[in-house]
Amino acid sequence: MASNPPAPEAPYVPSDTLVYDGYRADDEAPLGEWNPTAESLAPVRGRHRVSKQRGGGFARSSTVLGVGVIAAVSAGGMASANTGKPPVSISIPDLPSVGSLISDDSGSSADDTSAFSSVGAPSTETAKSSSASDAGEALRSRILAQAETQQDQIDSKAAKAVADAAQKESDALAAKAEKEAQEKATAAKKKAEEEAAKKAETARLAELAKQFTLPTSSYTITGTFGQAGSLWSSGYHTGLDFAAPTGTLIKAIHSGTVTEAGWAGSYGYRTILTLDDGTELWFCHQSSISVSVGQKVATGDVIGRVGATGNVTGAHLHLEVHPGGAATGIDPMAWLRSKGLNP
Template sequence: MASNRPAPEAPFVPSQRSSSDTFGYGSYRSEEGPWEEWNPTEESLAPARGKHRVAKQRGGGGFARSSTVLGVGVIAAFSAGGMASANTGKPPVSISMPDLPSVGSLISDDDSGQDAAPALSGFGAEASTATDRSGAAADAGEALRERIMAQAESQQTQVADRAQAAAEAAAAKAEAAAVAKAEKDAKAEAAAAKEKAEQAAKEKAEAARLAELAKQYTLPTSSYTLTATFGQAGAYWSSGYHTGLDFAAPTGTLIKAVHSGTITEAGWAGSYGYRTILTLDDGTELWFCHQSSINVSAGQKVGTGDVIGRVGATGNVTGAHLHLEVHPDGAANGIDPMAWLHSKGLNP
């Protein structure tokens, strides 16, 4: 590629000027000849085109841009010098160019391609910068995507952790409730077992007590049949209900003292027939009624099992039997003889 083309020469036209109007250094030179005024135009000063033009630099291409500006400045100086010579007629001014590698490379005619390096270097730097920017944008986008993904993963992890913590808390609560229920059931079972054991112990103690009492108490007769119980209603009894317990047995069957005590009455008692009253040490009165005969008298001490009379059918009766009544503390109204005998370990 060629360097800058030289400015066009002014046309040579002979002139009749005197030696005093000659252009030069005070003397007329035939080779310089008479000159006509030359005004450069846009066509005559067309911008130089060629390899010395450098692409606009960005960023770090400051040196190449400066070299280009300097080269353009030198060319403008040459053109201005020519115009000044043509217009003013003053002697030409010698202009020296500094020895700058960048300027030399810009105006050199060498086609080796080395002078294209500064221009291409700027273009390469711009392309590299664009590539770097594109890469940086891609890196920024990738970094943003990774950060968003990391945030999403972190949130998912937090949700999973909270769900796991809630599940563990629910499991722990359920386990605690199960343990509490098991403990409660165990305590209830232990209490029930304890109560059952206590009840069994009480029953055993009561059985032992009754067994001991049974040695002290006895049924009033033997070979009998229970024909009427306490509280039974009927027209046979003046009070409207039965006030004792009837042991039906053949006339003459022995009647025994249920427990040790004192005979407080023995004789006829109207509708009760022949009656014997045995008063125990605790004040309980036992009435033995409808006897056929009495074997004891008032004030007499008797022991358990002593014969106090015989079964009969005296008084208001329908047949031979022993009518037994129990009056705690000598009360007028008696209690159920069956229950009282049970309390003494006896089972009629």
């Protein structure tokens, strides 16, 4: 930057008036050129700071401008104090690019765009940073969306699993309840059927009891079917013994035909009554017989009397039952009960 030649010394004027470049403060002539250099002035401190620029030209120019303005303001204030004129208000914009506008280094200021970058348009790095931030935010949004989707899927699967488990448990409980209900219904049906069958059997036996009767009265059961002992030639008892006093009446258990009546060896006096179904009833050890062969009798008719004839130890009626006329008999107690009788 070119420097101006020093100003000529002013003639001495003995006065208290402040004189600048040959003029006094009360004169209206303009002040002479004031051109301080960077080497002659200290750096300005305060608000009007200028950031360091490339080459140092911008910083030096801004410093010179700031010092010149301060000096001009000071000079104007001093002149106003001497002349009585009102002070001039000077306003300097607080911009970092003011120095570059008046700098004599035109090439440097033309190429330097840092001031405009700092004041106005964003720099390339700022744009890149903004773009990277936008991309990161988009990636973050996608990750959050994916995480939310996955969480929704997990929650949906968990809810479905819970619902399936609840449904399975409900189905199991329903199946169990249905099975229990079926079992109860089956048991109730079976019980009802059994009760109905029992009632029917009771009714049948009651009806049969009208057709059947016990062979004697005032008796005591002293021997049952199948008893083992030496008293019986077969080695066991083949009938049912009704002990009663001699002469007690013997009655026909059911209607039938007399097929035998007489002495039968160890059986003593015996009467055989054949029923309509072919079953033979043997009445043994009688003291007397009241019927004859071929005679038809009805239920309750007297056919003889209790005695002690044949192989006996006392007076009693020995009764045997031979289904179909078989040689081997069955238990008379069971047969009588099947007819509704209870000896």
